[in-house]
């Protein structure tokens with residue numbers, strides 16, 4: 001006899017709700033289109049915040065994409081660790097997701113095997129711009145965390161694997177570079193480790209999918225290369241995240 005789902009531990013129940021945390025509207029559009037997600041008009045989040053949620057279903061999965069929205073003064077997408085941690089916290093409180101997927105773009109290091117357009121499934125995250133040279137605070141600053149381990153999914157969906165280093169700047173000063181090297185990172189973004197911190201705090205499994213828009217150790221200026229590749233690379237990211245969503249449907253966390 002099959003036990004009722006509610007009597008099973010969460011990790012053994014079919015995944016029902018996922019929260020995909022992203023930073024930029026452009027990064028989210030391919031997924032919004034693919035899954036026909038609609039803008040949520042309810043008030044899950046506090047009044048007046050610019051945070052945006054798209055939602056919809058795919059078979060038995062309730063899919064949510066949560067974005068930090070636009071800066072109210074400048075009109076640009078809210079990027080970086082502060083907004084990412086806030087929307088991750090609010091999304092977990094409001095939706096109690098079974099899984100968080102932090103998906104977005106990243107700079108990649110060609111010396112570590114990254115190429116433009118690659119989509120990575122991240123194994124580990126850490127910060128590179130929280131330098132506190134006092135014993136133990138140094139490790140606290142680095143804030144290294146493992147992504148939720150998905151050995152079966154990693155076998156079935158062929159994505160590159162690598163470590164991610166997070167900081168609040170798109171450029172890279174020499175001290176950040178040393179920390180990124182110490183973190184053994186293949187990728188550099190502006191949200192991952194912050195999402196990981198909150199997910200870990202609230203005990204929600206989190207995975208990180210990052211698509212490479214620019215080569216950090218290459219010849220081209222980062223912002224130019226990023227803007228040149230953004231549209232094509234986010235299309236690839238959408239494909240890869242879709243594959244993961246299809247994979248999740250009907251499975252439980254313990255099977256990943």
Ligand code: ADE
Pocket residue numbers: 105106107108169170171188189190213214216222226
């Ligand atoms: N997102 C895309 N490219 C990036 C880079 N080089 N650094 C941080 N975040 C990024």
